[in-house]
Amino acid sequence: MKPRIVAFIPAHNEEKSIRDCLCGLADQTLPKDIELDVIVIADNCTDQTEEIAKQTGEEFKLNLTVLTTKNNKLRKVGALNTAWKYVYGDVLDLYDQKLTPYQQFYKKSVKAILGMDADSRLAPKALLHLWEGLRSSRNIGGVMAKYTMRMPKKKSLIPKDDVNYEELIASGEYGGPIARWWTHQQKQDMASWLLNLQYHGGSTYVLGGQATLFRPEALQDVVDENRLDGPWQNDSDVEDMLLTWQLQKSKWKTLISPKARCFVDSMRSYHTFRQQRNKWKSGTVELLTNSDLEVKTRHKGKLWREQIKTFMELIIRVLFVTLLVTALAIDQFYWSWIWIIPIVLASVLNTILALKTPMHRPIDVILAGLLISPEIYLWVNLITFGQVWLDKLSAHKKDGWANQYNAESGKTSSKLIQGIIMFFLLIVIGVFACLHFRDYLTSNSVQMSVYPYLMTGWVILTFLTIIASLIMLYQIWTLRGRHTA
Numbered sequence: 001m002k003p004r005i006v007a008f009i010p011a012h013n014e015e016k017s018i019r020d021c022l023c024g025l026a027d028q029t030l031p032k033d034i035e036l037d038v039i040v041i042a043d044n045c046t047d048q049t050e051e052i053a054k055q056t057g058e059e060f061k062l063n064l065t066v067l068t069t070k071n072n073k074l075r076k077v078g079a080l081n082t083a084w085k086y087v088y089g090d091v092l093d094l095y096d097q098k099l100t101p102y103q104q105f106y107k108k109s110v111k112a113i114l115g116m117d118a119d120s121r122l123a124p125k126a127l128l129h130l131w132e133g134l135r136s137s138r139n140i141g142g143v144m145a146k147y148t149m150r151m152p153k154k155k156s157l158i159p160k161d162d163v164n165y166e167e168l169i170a171s172g173e174y175g176g177p178i179a180r181w182w183t184h185q186q187k188q189d190m191a192s193w194l195l196n197l198q199y200h201g202g203s204t205y206v207l208g209g210q211a212t213l214f215r216p217e218a219l220q221d222v223v224d225e226n227r228l229d230g231p232w233q234n235d236s237d238v239e240d241m242l243l244t245w246q247l248q249k250s251k252w253k254t255l256i257s258p259k260a261r262c263f264v265d266s267m268r269s270y271h272t273f274r275q276q277r278n279k280w281k282s283g284t285v286e287l288l289t290n291s292d293l294e295v296k297t298r299h300k301g302k303l304w305r306e307q308i309k310t311f312m313e314l315i316i317r318v319l320f321v322t323l324l325v326t327a328l329a330i331d332q333f334y335w336s337w338i339w340i341i342p343i344v345l346a347s348v349l350n351t352i353l354a355l356k357t358p359m360h361r362p363i364d365v366i367l368a369g370l371l372i373s374p375e376i377y378l379w380v381n382l383i384t385f386g387q388v389w390l391d392k393l394s395a396h397k398k399d400g401w402a403n404q405y406n407a408e409s410g411k412t413s414s415k416l417i418q419g420i421i422m423f424f425l426l427i428v429i430g431v432f433a434c435l436h437f438r439d440y441l442t443s444n445s446v447q448m449s450v451y452p453y454l455m456t457g458w459v460i461l462t463f464l465t466i467i468a469s470l471i472m473l474y475q476i477w478t479l480r481g482r483h484t485a
Contacts, residue, residue: 010079011118024121026060043079081230129260130213141218141252145211149266191485198483205299211262237400238283271414275407279400
Protein backbone atom coordinates (compact mmCIF):
# COMPACT_ATOMS: atom_id res chain seq x y z
CA MET A 1 0.00 0.00 0.00
CA LYS A 2 1.47 3.35 -1.05
CA PRO A 3 2.15 6.10 1.49
CA ARG A 4 -0.68 8.62 1.54
CA ILE A 5 -1.97 11.96 2.72
CA VAL A 6 -5.51 11.96 4.08
CA ALA A 7 -7.56 15.18 4.03
CA PHE A 8 -10.20 15.74 6.73
CA ILE A 9 -12.83 18.26 5.58
CA PRO A 10 -15.65 19.00 8.06
CA ALA A 11 -18.62 20.48 6.19
CA HIS A 12 -21.80 21.80 7.79
CA ASN A 13 -24.24 22.98 5.09
CA GLU A 14 -21.44 23.87 2.66
CA GLU A 15 -23.20 23.07 -0.62
CA LYS A 16 -22.05 26.41 -2.09
CA SER A 17 -18.35 25.92 -1.36
CA ILE A 18 -17.56 22.19 -1.12
CA ARG A 19 -17.11 21.76 -4.88
CA ASP A 20 -14.54 24.56 -5.08
CA CYS A 21 -12.67 23.10 -2.11
CA LEU A 22 -12.48 19.66 -3.73
CA CYS A 23 -11.51 21.16 -7.09
CA GLY A 24 -8.51 22.71 -5.37
CA LEU A 25 -7.45 19.29 -4.06
CA ALA A 26 -7.88 17.75 -7.51
CA ASP A 27 -5.49 20.40 -8.90
CA GLN A 28 -2.68 19.54 -6.50
CA THR A 29 0.72 18.24 -7.55
CA LEU A 30 1.32 15.29 -5.22
CA PRO A 31 4.74 14.28 -3.92
CA LYS A 32 6.31 11.36 -5.76
CA ASP A 33 4.80 7.95 -4.86
CA ILE A 34 2.24 9.59 -2.52
CA GLU A 35 -1.50 9.13 -2.87
CA LEU A 36 -4.24 11.49 -1.64
CA ASP A 37 -7.42 10.35 0.06
CA VAL A 38 -10.18 12.81 0.93
CA ILE A 39 -12.69 12.36 3.75
CA VAL A 40 -15.59 14.84 3.77
CA ILE A 41 -17.56 14.84 7.02
CA ALA A 42 -21.10 16.00 6.21
CA ASP A 43 -21.85 17.28 9.69
CA ASN A 44 -25.57 17.58 10.57
CA CYS A 45 -26.25 18.80 7.03
CA THR A 46 -29.71 19.79 5.87
CA ASP A 47 -28.66 20.75 2.32
CA GLN A 48 -26.98 19.04 -0.65
CA THR A 49 -23.42 19.02 0.77
CA GLU A 50 -23.13 15.23 0.75
CA GLU A 51 -24.50 14.78 -2.77
CA ILE A 52 -22.37 17.56 -4.28
CA ALA A 53 -19.24 16.19 -2.58
CA LYS A 54 -19.84 12.73 -4.03
CA GLN A 55 -20.54 14.10 -7.50
CA THR A 56 -17.39 16.22 -7.43
CA GLY A 57 -15.30 13.28 -6.24
CA GLU A 58 -16.51 11.15 -9.13
CA GLU A 59 -16.03 13.97 -11.63
CA PHE A 60 -12.40 14.60 -10.66
CA LYS A 61 -11.60 10.97 -9.81
CA LEU A 62 -10.71 11.71 -6.20
CA ASN A 63 -10.30 8.90 -3.67
CA LEU A 64 -13.19 10.38 -1.71
CA THR A 65 -15.22 9.10 1.22
CA VAL A 66 -18.18 10.94 2.70
CA LEU A 67 -18.98 10.38 6.37
CA THR A 68 -22.24 11.69 7.80
CA THR A 69 -22.90 12.73 11.38
CA LYS A 70 -26.23 13.06 13.12
CA ASN A 71 -26.89 14.84 16.40
CA ASN A 72 -23.23 15.83 16.66
CA LYS A 73 -23.14 18.35 19.53
CA LEU A 74 -19.44 19.15 19.22
CA ARG A 75 -19.68 20.84 15.80
CA LYS A 76 -16.32 21.03 13.98
CA VAL A 77 -14.46 19.21 16.74
CA GLY A 78 -16.90 16.30 16.63
CA ALA A 79 -16.71 16.14 12.83
CA LEU A 80 -12.89 16.07 12.77
CA ASN A 81 -12.75 13.39 15.46
CA THR A 82 -15.28 11.33 13.48
CA ALA A 83 -12.78 11.22 10.60
CA TRP A 84 -9.95 10.41 13.02
CA LYS A 85 -11.88 7.44 14.47
CA TYR A 86 -12.71 6.25 10.96
CA VAL A 87 -8.98 5.84 10.27
CA TYR A 88 -7.54 5.05 13.70
CA GLY A 89 -10.44 3.38 15.47
CA ASP A 90 -12.67 4.45 18.36
CA VAL A 91 -11.10 3.95 21.80
CA LEU A 92 -14.54 4.50 23.37
CA ASP A 93 -16.16 1.67 21.42
CA LEU A 94 -18.11 -0.47 23.90
CA TYR A 95 -17.47 -3.69 21.97
CA ASP A 96 -13.72 -3.03 21.69
CA GLN A 97 -13.75 -3.72 17.95
CA LYS A 98 -10.30 -4.16 16.45
CA LEU A 99 -9.16 -2.78 13.15
CA THR A 100 -9.14 -5.28 10.30
CA PRO A 101 -5.80 -6.23 8.70
CA TYR A 102 -6.63 -3.90 5.80
CA GLN A 103 -7.39 -1.04 8.21
CA GLN A 104 -4.11 -1.68 10.01
CA PHE A 105 -2.18 -1.49 6.74
CA TYR A 106 -4.11 1.63 5.78
CA LYS A 107 -3.43 3.28 9.14
CA LYS A 108 0.31 2.64 8.76
CA SER A 109 0.28 4.05 5.23
CA VAL A 110 -1.00 7.45 6.39
CA LYS A 111 2.03 9.75 6.56
CA ALA A 112 0.22 13.09 6.90
CA ILE A 113 -3.25 14.41 7.71
CA LEU A 114 -4.52 17.58 6.08
CA GLY A 115 -7.07 19.45 8.19
CA MET A 116 -9.07 21.75 5.95
CA ASP A 117 -12.20 23.92 5.99
CA ALA A 118 -14.86 23.29 3.36
CA ASP A 119 -14.81 26.96 2.26
CA SER A 120 -11.04 27.03 1.65
CA ARG A 121 -9.09 26.28 -1.54
CA LEU A 122 -5.45 25.35 -1.81
CA ALA A 123 -3.37 27.04 -4.47
CA PRO A 124 -1.66 24.66 -6.96
CA LYS A 125 1.40 22.93 -5.42
CA ALA A 126 0.38 24.07 -1.92
CA LEU A 127 0.08 20.48 -0.71
CA LEU A 128 3.52 19.69 -2.11
CA HIS A 129 5.02 22.67 -0.23
CA LEU A 130 3.26 21.64 2.99
CA TRP A 131 4.58 18.09 2.58
CA GLU A 132 8.14 19.29 2.02
CA GLY A 133 7.91 21.45 5.15
CA LEU A 134 6.51 18.63 7.28
CA ARG A 135 9.12 16.12 6.11
CA SER A 136 12.08 18.50 6.45
CA SER A 137 12.63 17.53 10.09
CA ARG A 138 11.53 14.69 12.38
CA ASN A 139 10.27 17.00 15.15
CA ILE A 140 7.81 19.02 13.05
CA GLY A 141 4.25 18.23 14.13
CA GLY A 142 2.32 20.53 11.80
CA VAL A 143 2.80 23.02 8.97
CA MET A 144 0.22 25.66 8.13
CA ALA A 145 -0.41 27.30 4.76
CA LYS A 146 -0.36 31.08 4.35
CA TYR A 147 -3.92 32.38 4.19
CA THR A 148 -5.24 35.01 1.81
CA MET A 149 -8.82 36.25 1.80
CA ARG A 150 -10.59 35.94 -1.55
CA MET A 151 -11.66 39.30 -2.91
CA PRO A 152 -15.35 39.36 -3.96
CA LYS A 153 -15.94 40.11 -7.62
CA LYS A 154 -17.55 43.43 -8.49
CA LYS A 155 -21.33 43.40 -8.53
CA SER A 156 -21.19 45.72 -11.52
CA LEU A 157 -19.82 42.83 -13.61
CA ILE A 158 -23.26 41.22 -13.55
CA PRO A 159 -25.76 42.74 -16.01
CA LYS A 160 -28.89 43.84 -14.17
CA ASP A 161 -31.03 41.97 -16.71
CA ASP A 162 -29.13 38.71 -16.18
CA VAL A 163 -31.71 36.01 -15.40
CA ASN A 164 -29.29 34.53 -12.84
CA TYR A 165 -28.59 37.88 -11.11
CA GLU A 166 -30.15 37.00 -7.75
CA GLU A 167 -28.59 33.53 -7.76
CA LEU A 168 -25.13 34.95 -8.50
CA ILE A 169 -25.43 37.52 -5.71
CA ALA A 170 -26.56 34.83 -3.28
CA SER A 171 -23.55 32.68 -4.19
CA GLY A 172 -21.27 35.02 -2.24
CA GLU A 173 -18.78 35.43 -5.09
CA TYR A 174 -19.81 39.05 -5.68
CA GLY A 175 -19.80 42.06 -3.41
CA GLY A 176 -20.21 45.80 -3.37
CA PRO A 177 -17.51 48.42 -2.66
CA ILE A 178 -17.91 48.11 1.12
CA ALA A 179 -17.60 44.31 1.09
CA ARG A 180 -14.50 44.51 -1.13
CA TRP A 181 -12.94 47.21 1.05
CA TRP A 182 -13.70 45.24 4.22
CA THR A 183 -12.17 42.11 2.69
CA HIS A 184 -8.92 43.95 1.97
CA GLN A 185 -8.67 45.10 5.58
CA GLN A 186 -8.83 41.48 6.68
CA LYS A 187 -6.27 40.53 4.02
CA GLN A 188 -3.90 43.22 5.26
CA ASP A 189 -4.40 42.18 8.88
CA MET A 190 -3.63 38.56 7.96
CA ALA A 191 -0.60 39.67 5.92
CA SER A 192 0.76 41.60 8.90
CA TRP A 193 0.38 38.55 11.14
CA LEU A 194 2.02 36.21 8.63
CA LEU A 195 4.96 38.54 8.03
CA ASN A 196 5.51 38.87 11.77
CA LEU A 197 5.57 35.07 12.20
CA GLN A 198 8.02 34.60 9.35
CA TYR A 199 10.32 37.34 10.61
CA HIS A 200 10.55 35.52 13.95
CA GLY A 201 11.50 32.16 12.45
CA GLY A 202 8.19 30.79 11.14
CA SER A 203 7.01 29.26 14.40
CA THR A 204 3.29 29.79 15.02
CA TYR A 205 1.07 29.60 18.09
CA VAL A 206 -1.92 28.50 16.01
CA LEU A 207 -2.07 26.01 13.16
CA GLY A 208 -5.17 27.37 11.48
CA GLY A 209 -7.95 24.94 10.68
CA GLN A 210 -8.31 26.35 7.16
CA ALA A 211 -5.34 24.31 5.86
CA THR A 212 -2.72 22.58 8.02
CA LEU A 213 -0.76 19.40 7.36
CA PHE A 214 -0.17 17.32 10.50
CA ARG A 215 2.17 14.46 11.30
CA PRO A 216 -0.04 11.57 12.52
CA GLU A 217 2.42 10.62 15.29
CA ALA A 218 2.14 14.14 16.70
CA LEU A 219 -1.67 13.97 16.77
CA GLN A 220 -1.48 10.52 18.38
CA ASP A 221 0.79 11.94 21.10
CA VAL A 222 -1.88 14.55 21.90
CA VAL A 223 -4.51 11.79 22.11
CA ASP A 224 -2.39 9.57 24.36
CA GLU A 225 -0.97 12.23 26.67
CA ASN A 226 -4.34 13.90 27.28
CA ARG A 227 -6.42 10.67 27.31
CA LEU A 228 -8.66 11.84 24.48
CA ASP A 229 -10.77 9.95 21.96
CA GLY A 230 -9.53 12.28 19.18
CA PRO A 231 -6.90 15.04 18.78
CA TRP A 232 -9.41 17.90 18.68
CA GLN A 233 -11.08 19.16 21.87
CA ASN A 234 -14.19 21.20 22.51
CA ASP A 235 -12.78 22.90 25.63
CA SER A 236 -12.08 26.09 23.69
CA ASP A 237 -13.73 28.19 20.98
CA VAL A 238 -10.35 28.08 19.20
CA GLU A 239 -9.85 24.33 18.88
CA ASP A 240 -7.01 24.79 16.40
CA MET A 241 -5.04 26.96 18.83
CA LEU A 242 -5.63 24.53 21.70
CA LEU A 243 -4.35 21.65 19.54
CA THR A 244 -1.28 23.68 18.56
CA TRP A 245 -0.41 24.38 22.19
CA GLN A 246 -0.82 20.69 23.03
CA LEU A 247 1.53 19.78 20.19
CA GLN A 248 4.10 22.25 21.50
CA LYS A 249 3.63 20.81 24.99
CA SER A 250 4.57 17.42 23.50
CA LYS A 251 7.77 19.00 22.07
CA TRP A 252 6.57 19.15 18.46
CA LYS A 253 7.37 22.16 16.30
CA THR A 254 4.49 24.07 14.69
CA LEU A 255 5.49 26.09 11.63
CA ILE A 256 4.11 28.21 8.83
CA SER A 257 5.02 27.30 5.25
CA PRO A 258 6.84 30.09 3.37
CA LYS A 259 5.41 28.90 0.02
CA ALA A 260 2.07 27.10 0.43
CA ARG A 261 -0.96 29.34 -0.01
CA CYS A 262 -4.59 28.78 0.83
CA PHE A 263 -7.45 31.03 -0.25
CA VAL A 264 -10.18 31.50 2.36
CA ASP A 265 -13.44 33.40 2.55
CA SER A 266 -13.56 36.68 4.44
CA MET A 267 -16.31 38.03 6.63
CA ARG A 268 -18.22 40.32 4.26
CA SER A 269 -20.04 42.42 6.87
CA TYR A 270 -19.29 44.23 10.11
CA HIS A 271 -21.59 41.91 12.07
CA THR A 272 -20.14 38.60 10.87
CA PHE A 273 -16.60 39.95 11.30
CA ARG A 274 -17.31 41.01 14.87
CA GLN A 275 -18.75 37.61 15.79
CA GLN A 276 -15.82 35.76 14.21
CA ARG A 277 -13.18 37.92 15.87
CA ASN A 278 -15.06 37.81 19.15
CA LYS A 279 -14.83 34.00 19.04
CA TRP A 280 -11.15 34.06 18.13
CA LYS A 281 -10.13 36.65 20.70
CA SER A 282 -12.27 35.25 23.53
CA GLY A 283 -10.84 31.79 22.85
CA THR A 284 -7.31 33.20 23.01
CA VAL A 285 -8.00 35.00 26.28
CA GLU A 286 -9.55 31.83 27.71
CA LEU A 287 -6.44 29.81 26.85
CA LEU A 288 -4.19 32.48 28.37
CA THR A 289 -6.12 32.72 31.63
CA ASN A 290 -7.63 29.25 32.19
CA SER A 291 -5.17 27.21 34.22
CA ASP A 292 -7.50 24.18 34.22
CA LEU A 293 -6.61 23.41 30.59
CA GLU A 294 -2.97 22.87 31.60
CA VAL A 295 -1.57 23.98 28.25
CA LYS A 296 0.97 26.62 27.43
CA THR A 297 2.88 27.86 24.44
CA ARG A 298 6.34 29.26 23.89
CA HIS A 299 4.49 32.22 22.39
CA LYS A 300 2.57 33.00 25.60
CA GLY A 301 4.67 36.07 26.38
CA LYS A 302 4.13 37.35 22.84
CA LEU A 303 0.36 36.87 23.13
CA TRP A 304 0.26 38.77 26.42
CA ARG A 305 2.32 41.57 24.85
CA GLU A 306 -0.25 41.72 22.04
CA GLN A 307 -3.03 42.04 24.62
CA ILE A 308 -1.15 44.85 26.40
CA LYS A 309 -0.40 46.58 23.09
CA THR A 310 -4.09 46.50 22.11
CA PHE A 311 -5.06 47.85 25.53
CA MET A 312 -2.51 50.64 25.10
CA GLU A 313 -3.95 51.49 21.67
CA LEU A 314 -7.39 51.72 23.25
CA ILE A 315 -6.18 53.94 26.09
CA ILE A 316 -4.29 56.24 23.69
CA ARG A 317 -7.36 56.84 21.55
CA VAL A 318 -9.82 57.24 24.42
CA LEU A 319 -7.41 59.54 26.26
CA PHE A 320 -6.70 61.58 23.11
CA VAL A 321 -10.40 62.10 22.33
CA THR A 322 -11.14 63.02 25.94
CA LEU A 323 -8.26 65.49 26.21
CA LEU A 324 -8.94 67.01 22.79
CA VAL A 325 -12.63 67.58 23.48
CA THR A 326 -11.88 69.02 26.93
CA ALA A 327 -9.11 71.29 25.62
CA LEU A 328 -11.29 72.62 22.80
CA ALA A 329 -14.23 73.12 25.12
CA ILE A 330 -12.26 75.30 27.58
CA ASP A 331 -10.13 76.95 24.87
CA GLN A 332 -6.86 75.40 26.07
CA PHE A 333 -5.74 73.46 22.98
CA TYR A 334 -2.29 74.18 21.51
CA TRP A 335 -0.94 72.30 18.49
CA SER A 336 2.63 70.98 18.48
CA TRP A 337 4.28 69.68 15.32
CA ILE A 338 5.86 66.84 17.29
CA TRP A 339 2.49 65.07 17.08
CA ILE A 340 3.02 64.61 13.35
CA ILE A 341 5.73 61.98 14.03
CA PRO A 342 3.44 59.08 15.09
CA ILE A 343 1.04 59.97 12.25
CA VAL A 344 3.86 59.75 9.69
CA LEU A 345 5.14 56.48 11.17
CA ALA A 346 1.66 54.98 11.09
CA SER A 347 1.22 56.09 7.48
CA VAL A 348 4.55 54.55 6.41
CA LEU A 349 3.85 51.29 8.27
CA ASN A 350 0.38 50.82 6.82
CA THR A 351 1.51 51.74 3.31
CA ILE A 352 4.24 49.07 3.45
CA LEU A 353 1.75 46.51 4.76
CA ALA A 354 -0.72 47.39 2.01
CA LEU A 355 1.99 46.96 -0.62
CA LYS A 356 3.03 43.60 0.86
CA THR A 357 -0.56 42.35 0.97
CA PRO A 358 -1.14 39.88 -1.89
CA MET A 359 -3.24 41.13 -4.80
CA HIS A 360 -3.66 44.65 -3.37
CA ARG A 361 -5.42 47.43 -5.26
CA PRO A 362 -4.15 51.02 -5.71
CA ILE A 363 -7.13 52.38 -3.73
CA ASP A 364 -6.20 50.12 -0.81
CA VAL A 365 -2.66 51.52 -0.72
CA ILE A 366 -3.94 55.10 -0.89
CA LEU A 367 -6.47 54.60 1.92
CA ALA A 368 -3.81 52.85 4.00
CA GLY A 369 -1.37 55.73 3.54
CA LEU A 370 -4.07 58.23 4.53
CA LEU A 371 -4.78 56.09 7.65
CA ILE A 372 -8.51 56.06 6.86
CA SER A 373 -8.87 52.29 6.47
CA PRO A 374 -6.43 51.23 9.24
CA GLU A 375 -8.04 53.55 11.80
CA ILE A 376 -11.58 52.36 11.10
CA TYR A 377 -10.44 48.72 11.20
CA LEU A 378 -8.51 49.30 14.42
CA TRP A 379 -11.52 50.87 16.15
CA VAL A 380 -13.64 47.83 15.26
CA ASN A 381 -10.98 45.54 16.76
CA LEU A 382 -10.69 47.73 19.85
CA ILE A 383 -14.44 47.47 20.41
CA THR A 384 -14.18 43.69 20.08
CA PHE A 385 -11.21 43.66 22.48
CA GLY A 386 -13.18 45.57 25.09
CA GLN A 387 -16.21 43.31 24.70
CA VAL A 388 -14.08 40.16 25.05
CA TRP A 389 -12.55 41.25 28.34
CA LEU A 390 -15.91 42.45 29.69
CA ASP A 391 -17.40 39.06 28.82
CA LYS A 392 -14.43 37.40 30.49
CA LEU A 393 -15.25 39.22 33.73
CA SER A 394 -18.96 38.34 33.48
CA ALA A 395 -20.50 35.19 34.93
CA HIS A 396 -22.11 34.04 31.69
CA LYS A 397 -20.01 32.28 29.00
CA LYS A 398 -21.17 32.85 25.43
CA ASP A 399 -21.15 30.22 22.70
CA GLY A 400 -18.75 31.71 20.14
CA TRP A 401 -19.45 29.05 17.50
CA ALA A 402 -23.22 29.52 17.74
CA ASN A 403 -22.94 33.31 17.60
CA GLN A 404 -20.72 33.21 14.51
CA TYR A 405 -22.89 30.67 12.71
CA ASN A 406 -26.09 32.61 13.49
CA ALA A 407 -24.48 35.79 12.18
CA GLU A 408 -23.29 34.14 8.95
CA SER A 409 -26.69 32.54 8.35
CA GLY A 410 -28.50 35.86 8.87
CA LYS A 411 -30.28 34.83 12.07
CA THR A 412 -28.87 37.81 13.96
CA SER A 413 -28.05 41.37 12.95
CA SER A 414 -25.75 44.08 14.21
CA LYS A 415 -26.61 47.40 15.79
CA LEU A 416 -24.07 49.27 13.69
CA ILE A 417 -26.56 51.78 12.25
CA GLN A 418 -28.00 52.53 15.68
CA GLY A 419 -24.49 52.95 17.04
CA ILE A 420 -23.49 55.38 14.27
CA ILE A 421 -26.66 57.41 14.80
CA MET A 422 -26.04 57.51 18.55
CA PHE A 423 -22.41 58.56 17.96
CA PHE A 424 -23.34 61.52 15.75
CA LEU A 425 -26.16 62.44 18.10
CA LEU A 426 -23.69 62.65 20.99
CA ILE A 427 -21.41 64.84 18.87
CA VAL A 428 -24.28 67.22 18.09
CA ILE A 429 -25.32 67.39 21.74
CA GLY A 430 -21.70 67.95 22.81
CA VAL A 431 -21.12 70.75 20.29
CA PHE A 432 -24.39 72.44 21.27
CA ALA A 433 -23.51 72.23 24.98
CA CYS A 434 -20.03 73.68 24.39
CA LEU A 435 -21.41 76.58 22.38
CA HIS A 436 -24.28 77.24 24.79
CA PHE A 437 -22.03 77.24 27.89
CA ARG A 438 -18.95 78.70 26.19
CA ASP A 439 -18.67 81.72 28.45
CA TYR A 440 -18.69 79.53 31.54
CA LEU A 441 -16.33 76.88 30.11
CA THR A 442 -13.77 79.48 29.00
CA SER A 443 -13.91 81.43 32.26
CA ASN A 444 -10.68 81.81 34.20
CA SER A 445 -11.90 79.76 37.16
CA VAL A 446 -12.79 76.74 35.04
CA GLN A 447 -9.55 76.91 33.06
CA MET A 448 -7.44 77.13 36.21
CA SER A 449 -9.20 74.19 37.87
CA VAL A 450 -9.06 71.92 34.81
CA TYR A 451 -5.53 72.86 33.64
CA PRO A 452 -3.54 70.57 36.05
CA TYR A 453 -5.59 67.51 35.08
CA LEU A 454 -5.34 68.43 31.41
CA MET A 455 -1.56 68.71 31.56
CA THR A 456 -1.23 65.43 33.45
CA GLY A 457 -3.34 63.74 30.79
CA TRP A 458 -1.21 65.15 27.96
CA VAL A 459 1.99 64.00 29.68
CA ILE A 460 0.62 60.45 30.07
CA LEU A 461 -0.57 60.48 26.47
CA THR A 462 2.87 61.67 25.30
CA PHE A 463 4.67 58.78 27.02
CA LEU A 464 2.19 56.23 25.64
CA THR A 465 2.53 57.71 22.15
CA ILE A 466 6.34 57.48 22.37
CA ILE A 467 6.05 53.78 23.24
CA ALA A 468 3.59 53.23 20.39
CA SER A 469 5.92 55.05 17.99
CA LEU A 470 8.87 52.87 18.99
CA ILE A 471 6.74 49.78 18.38
CA MET A 472 5.85 51.09 14.91
CA LEU A 473 9.52 51.76 14.18
CA TYR A 474 10.32 48.17 15.14
CA GLN A 475 7.53 46.88 12.88
CA ILE A 476 8.81 48.96 9.97
CA TRP A 477 12.28 47.58 10.61
CA THR A 478 11.02 43.97 10.52
CA LEU A 479 9.22 44.58 7.22
CA ARG A 480 12.54 45.30 5.50
CA GLY A 481 12.97 41.54 5.04
CA ARG A 482 12.11 39.71 1.83
CA HIS A 483 9.38 37.64 3.42
CA THR A 484 6.09 37.58 1.55
CA ALA A 485 2.58 37.34 2.94
